[in-house]
Amino acid sequence: MKKIFTVLGIIAVSAFANAQIVINEIYGAGGGSNSAILYKYDFVELKNIGSTSITLTGAYLQYASAAGTFNGGNSNHALPTITLAPGQTYLLQEGSAGTAGTDLPSPDAVGTINLSGTAGKLALTTDSTAPTSATSSNVIDFLGYGSTASYYEGSAAAPAPSNTTSIARTSGDTNNNGADFTAGTPTPQNSNSGSLAVADLSRTKGNFIKNTFVKNEEITFGAQANDVKVYNMYGQVVKTASVKANESLSVAELQKGNYIVTGTVNNKPVSQKILKD
Template sequence: MKKTFTILGVVALFATSNAQVVINEIYTGGGTAVATSVYKYDFIELKNIGTTSVTLTDAYIQYTSKTGVFTSANSHVIPTITLAPGQSYLIQEGNAGSKGADLPVTPDLVGNLALATITGKVALTSNATVLTSPTDTNVLDFVGYGITANQFEGASYAPAPSNALSISRTSGDTNNNSADFATGTPSPQNFSGATLGISDVKNVKSLFVKNTLVKNDEIIFGENVDHVKIYGMSGQLVKTIVSSKTNSINVSDLPKGNYIVTGTIDNQSVSQKIMKD
């Protein structure tokens, strides 16, 4: 499909099979009245998966139900944004409910779309024109999720999210929702957080991480830490601990390699490099 971007201030129109700014993650279980809801709000995360900076001007998020028709009432504008390669943009959607926590990072935009939990359709478009299909010329990216979604990119729909799980892009964009997305733990990243993983250590307190060489699948902190997040060195958020203060976390689910651990101690943000062996 044709993708329209403003790149470094120059408008570029080109046909491609792959989008550069994509819908990277969708969480739809926010605010439901069940204990398995992770967060109070739904969210949509955009990401620049290309190699050049991209500016979106007057782009829109459009949403409808599994077999619904898109309308202007179920859409909202995105303020002009410029995303560097690897950078994300977090849009909080829906209304707070009785279950779940606030999003662990500050959203870059607050919308009002209440996304259907199991099946629906979300699109990123270059303008406000109401779309009719995933191949419309103003569609930058399109995700039909859940088994009963009647529109999607490629051969089939993306898997269904749930109160406990989001759907996230597995790698790039092949314009095939079923191949490009998988379910997993919700891991929202905002505009600033997406670049933390390529930054160096900052605000390190004594004994923030006691064992910066992790050999036994457990990170030990010198003090109780809130809001722990772990980033890969490319900036991808790979693990979030939503619970309250802790002095250790298990990382047996992470492969060997280098990471940056972030958290909050006495309301101060801290981060430190570690190596898992």
């Protein structure tokens, strides 16, 4: 799907070619009564995956159930004017079904959309007109997730999230929800969450870290990694190291919660998200 920015009041015309603000991550189990729920609110994280700054003016976030239609009301809301630098994220706090879970890091904006925790459709649009497909003319980016989503970008819907997982973009945008998103530990990041590079936030599927769910106070690496950095959810570096394959790194001093570990393996930047229990 072609991303449309020409009607959005973009500040810099030169940004048209490369800058893209996309739906980067969603979590739909906010609140509720299940003790496994991680966050008190649903969230949608936007991200500029382009190479230059870009501004959205007059944009909307719209939601529909897996089989339903976009119909406004409490299922959409206007976004404030957003300007994001390359790699910068923007956190939208949405609805809550109860009190379970912890608060999100300070959201950039607040809405009331109640996302499904298993299947649904989200559209980032240029205006409030309800989209009728993933390629409607006002759609900037579209995400259909879960096996019952009635439409989506590309050949398949993104996987379903859960009480303990979000779905997040693997790296760029190939306009195929099934290929572009994967389920994993939620990592809500607001626009002040630091300066992690775009590549640093990709979800690697290799053997960088063997135990992304950390129970024994140690991270075990599956490959030799240089310039290892552990970031908290505010983008702050809380630990650094260089390690060999099958070597462990103690994280005993870190509090329970979500972290992003980055490093260089075979001269390539890699990262994985971990949850310390």
